[in-house]
Amino acid sequence: MSHYPELADRVRSQRALQPDLYGSIDFDESPFRFTVDPGDKSSLPGWVADREPLLADARVVELMRTATMLGDVVADPYAALAPRYGVQGLIGMLRQACHAGVDSVPDAPAELRQFLAAMEATPEWLDMELVEEGARHSRVGAAFLSPFLIRGAFLATFLNTYAALPMTLTGALSGRRAARRVNETASFFAITTLPGALERHGAGFEAAAMVRLMHSMVRYNALARSDRWDADVFGVPLPQVDQMPAGLINMYLLATLATRRGRTEFSSRERAILEFSRYRCFLLGLPEELLPTTAEGILEVFHARAAVLRDDFDDATCGALVRSTMAAYLRPGRSRFDRAADAVEKSWSRVFFLGFCGGNREAAAAMSVTLTFPDLARVAVTVPFVILRFLLATVASQRPALRRAADTYAIRRVRRQLAVYGDAEYTTDSRTYPGS
Template identity: 65%
Template sequence: MPKYYPELAQRVRSQRELQPGLYGDIDFDTQPFRTTTDPADRSSLPEWVADRAPYLSDERAVELICIATLLGDVVADPYASLMSEYSVASLIGMLQLACRKGIDAVADAPPELVAFIADMEATPPWLDMKLVREGARYSRVPAALLAPFVTRGAFIATFVNTYAALPMALTGALSGRRSARRVNETTSFFAVTTLPGALERHGRGFEAAAMVRLMHSMVRYNALKRSAKWDADVYGIPVPQVDQMPAGMINLYLLATDAQRAGRTEFTKSERAVVEFTRYRAFLLGLPEELLPTTPGEIIHLFHTRAALLRDDFDDATCGEMVRSTMAAYLRPVDTRWERIADAVEKSYSKTAFTKAFCNGDRAVAKTMGVSIGVGDYLRVGMTAPFIIGRLMAVRWANRVPALRQMTDDYMVRLVKLRLNTYGKPEFTSDADDYTPAGQLA
């Protein structure tokens, strides 16, 4: 019986009542094999990051991670399940119309769509939209100047654990030519949400969040209903909220570790704005408030507890192939000599960021995961860093000068929009016809 999070546990159990056809066979009282609290088992928390023992002994944190491991999306999943009645195009069209013009604009809107939109429209009691807007302004700077060079590295970090990576592996959407589209869609989502007004009710970011939720729910539906390879006793719920938390809040984890290294237990004023912006974006993506901590210590503790409970496994046929395929993908919009040079520079930054952040700088470890970094990569980073890092620091300085702030922000908005054109139009869909058995990602 849940001791600390009974309401969240009830939300998990409600999935069977809301979706008996999808979740009727899931045992919500038993943790899947992916979750381990045995100190003798290897987990996804590297020893160089933190000692695992304190997290395993924290009953409250362990309970939260275990519950969130079984939580899908209680409003988007029922809507995605309408794929048995509607075409995917119809579901997307109705959702986009509801986001842009309101639910009343959708003729004969299914009750599942009504509930989906109502959930996103519900204003959480902690929300400070003024702070969200301020956080978006700060977040536009890395979205415009840094994300294009490191997102691929952060993206492939989600593939280094078999249990967390398998849902996307089964879709086949991260193999071969589809890799570039998914990387660009991910980068596009995080970029568009930083634009002015993007997270307002009828903003582009609000709609993008709804589309991402629908895509994840389609993955869940197709994995559970149309894939013979999905074993819920081993993998649990496809794309659980506990796996969406690190993807949606990795920037806060980095902020938190920076604050911790500086000896701070609280965020600065500007950092607090970024926290509010990121938490609201994550809320629109469906994350429960329990997975949206606010202080550096709480954020680090939550990330580390998740890793401490996630069983370690790196299957080369699944994880390795996705990493290699994604690293090899060409992300640029056209194929010219200049764009090829830009692609090579971006890949070098992504390799460097991945190796430093997720392999403790160990090139040999990175290579075992499918990321080979060499002298050429370091040369490309060294030659371009003065411009890339220099421009980032200059813009951050200008943002602190009142007389330059508006002009600087206008420049960031234009640059983010230019980046979005480069990423292409995101589709945010999951087609069951693309699904492949795990380990066969050609």
């Protein structure tokens, strides 16, 4: 008996919607990356959670398998119009539709109308007042903490060959492209926290549409233009199950803290951040089935994804991505301050990445991230500035007498960070794809 029949129907619909792209993929078979064999090593470390109970849960295994085969049923068809309109043409029409509505686009293709309609179809569970409250709390982290951790979080997405290969195929994480991708990611998560950003004509809404198009262009080019993509091994490029961790990493950390403190329910502040995060994920195309509403549910989907993802760290794929990302210079200038800020941020990112390795420095080094004494010294010296400022801002944001002033300061800091990140392009160039 199927636990998620609607999600399964959505997966199977991809072949009918785009036979040229998905016609060769057998959605009834699991790709090699997906494994429920207890004898296979998965991406779930034993120190994080026990794999056996997850594999014994038929419902959660079905959810993971189904979401592993799901791309984006509305953005992918739009991306497939690239041969006709060109990538810049697609971007231009999408931006125009976000700014002034799809009717403002001359001869708007049906695929664009369906794409925007899906984003505009707000879910029944949505509480926009709660979303704005969650955004207010989230921009404290975006202003004072994320700038020091975003690279480390980005690196964590490259720890598995099967999940990281799409980014390798794009050629987008080598040289200057690596810096652009990190800054674009940081820019997206920062801009969505600004007041009103996720409203229909907000900057975050448009950014989410552009990210979806970029992801769909990666799928299109991987399937249609690259000879390295083996669907029997890798399944669907950038499946929704691989996008869930990035969209809910903040909630995973909050859920972990809550359960360690013996709480089974989110606090009112955490509940607001969850509403904000879930709606941001909805705009990015994630199905509701991957967006739990409880701390236990958040932990379950994170651990289950890792439990069924076959372990593999190929240095030519993952190691190269990690090294190019760590080497990327993210600052806008080369002043003494910029160079010092770059060094401090890289040290914080290495320490944060170490957390994904369970504090095992040898494991981190095997993945091309080496923590040195200067890194530890930089972090130790800047801890009072980074952590204390974040904690003070968090406390102030929850005090009625200080809330407005604290939020005004946080907004100013977020906008300043956006200037550092630069203008996000959210594009992928098919000419950089090996075998294209």
